Amino acid sequence: MPVELSSLIKLSGLCLPTAPAISPHLFYCRSGPSPSSLSPSTSLSSSHPTIQIVGGKTSNFFGDLSPKGTSNSDLLEGDWVDFEADLYYWTNTLRPVQWYPGHIAKTEKELKHQLKLMDVVIEVRDARIPLSTSHPQMDAWLGNRRRILVLNREDMISSADRNAWAAYFTRQGIKVVFSNGQLGMGTMKLGRLAKTLAADVNVKRRAKGLLPRAVRAGIVGYPNVGKSSLINRLLKRRMCPAAPRPGVTRELKWVRFGKDLELLDSPGIIPMRISDQTAAIKLAICDDIGERSYNAADVAAILVQILTKLPSVGIESLQKRYKVDASGQCGHIFIQKLALQLFNGDSHQAAFRILSDFRKGKFGWTALERPPR
Numbered sequence: 001m002p003v004e005l006s007s008l009i010k011l012s013g014l015c016l017p018t019a020p021a022i023s024p025h026l027f028y029c030r031s032g033p034s035p036s037s038l039s040p041s042t043s044l045s046s047s048h049p050t051i052q053i054v055g056g057k058t059s060n061f062f063g064d065l066s067p068k069g070t071s072n073s074d075l076l077e078g079d080w081v082d083f084e085a086d087l088y089y090w091t092n093t094l095r096p097v098q099w100y101p102g103h104i105a106k107t108e109k110e111l112k113h114q115l116k117l118m119d120v121v122i123e124v125r126d127a128r129i130p131l132s133t134s135h136p137q138m139d140a141w142l143g144n145r146r147r148i149l150v151l152n153r154e155d156m157i158s159s160a161d162r163n164a165w166a167a168y169f170t171r172q173g174i175k176v177v178f179s180n181g182q183l184g185m186g187t188m189k190l191g192r193l194a195k196t197l198a199a200d201v202n203v204k205r206r207a208k209g210l211l212p213r214a215v216r217a218g219i220v221g222y223p224n225v226g227k228s229s230l231i232n233r234l235l236k237r238r239m240c241p242a243a244p245r246p247g248v249t250r251e252l253k254w255v256r257f258g259k260d261l262e263l264l265d266s267p268g269i270i271p272m273r274i275s276d277q278t279a280a281i282k283l284a285i286c287d288d289i290g291e292r293s294y295n296a297a298d299v300a301a302i303l304v305q306i307l308t309k310l311p312s313v314g315i316e317s318l319q320k321r322y323k324v325d326a327s328g329q330c331g332h333i334f335i336q337k338l339a340l341q342l343f344n345g346d347s348h349q350a351a352f353r354i355l356s357d358f359r360k361g362k363f364g365w366t367a368l369e370r371p372p373r
Helices: 077-092 102-115 138-142 157-171 187-197 202-209 227-236 275-286 295-311 314-324 331-342 349-360
Strands: 008-011 012-017 120-126 146-152 175-179 215-221 253-257 261-264
Touching: 012 138, 077 275, 077 295, 102 138, 120 187, 146 157, 146 187, 146 227, 157 175, 157 227, 175 187, 187 215, 187 253, 215 227, 227 295, 275 295, 295 314, 295 331, 295 349, 314 331, 331 349
Parallel strands: 120 146, 120 215, 146 175, 215 261
Antiparallel strands: 008 012, 253 261
């Protein structure tokens, strides 16, 4: 064991970093039963998996790279189930990720009132994690109100992922638009669709002898999924504050798009308590939740383990990009090596570098979710 990594202790089935710069959490390398097979009395912290630092059911998790040129679509349905099971094991021992700043509670209350005034609701999600950026109470809030689902950041997922999600939501009868809020792709289609879905509003008004009015569309969704950027692109000018971090928009704001459409920009809304911690980790990886809610080293370590499992990235891509040997190592050890090589041992900087590279698309088209069967 190299001198500079002597403080990293490998236990049976665990990677336990003890260096002060790294959060002292345990990472399970999957070799035990699946979460669904655990009895209520079984505790992950008390289990004794086989001695194995390298995790995952498939041999290419930290070992052989899948053939070049493959995409996320090459993962079979069963592989994605195992992928989610691995995430469950990795996140189970971490401090829960929770983020609920004060302005969100106020926004949620105001938004429920404004929903009554909306003719159509545009729900924006992150195309990389459409399920994790779905608010569990959204269906109850919207009821039978017309809805358009926007999967933003389509430039960060593959065509196969895009087609899979389009088919999935079409089967559910949900109108879906793929967009890139930064470049404006999909925004004009979104505007036309919103006015088309709510066209009967003025038909009913005329039948009652009332003057026509602009269609009211509310844009809702998790923090930092691109709601304000979409509005700015629609309007072709900066009317709503937008920045690549959660929590920039803090109040509801109506803006007018021509004579026929009014848009409501709203702050990101998120559950008061996130019960699904695998979803919470994905939110952290994709920067869709406040950075104070999680430990960057923990999240980056999980991201490393995810990327080594995805055929579209693989272990060789990580080694080539960072010039760090990743074979046979868990995520925390990889970050420690990167920190020693590039950041004078600062694991936080190393973790932020990996997260930033993923968020900027440096690893290519990388979706973290596929439609459920």
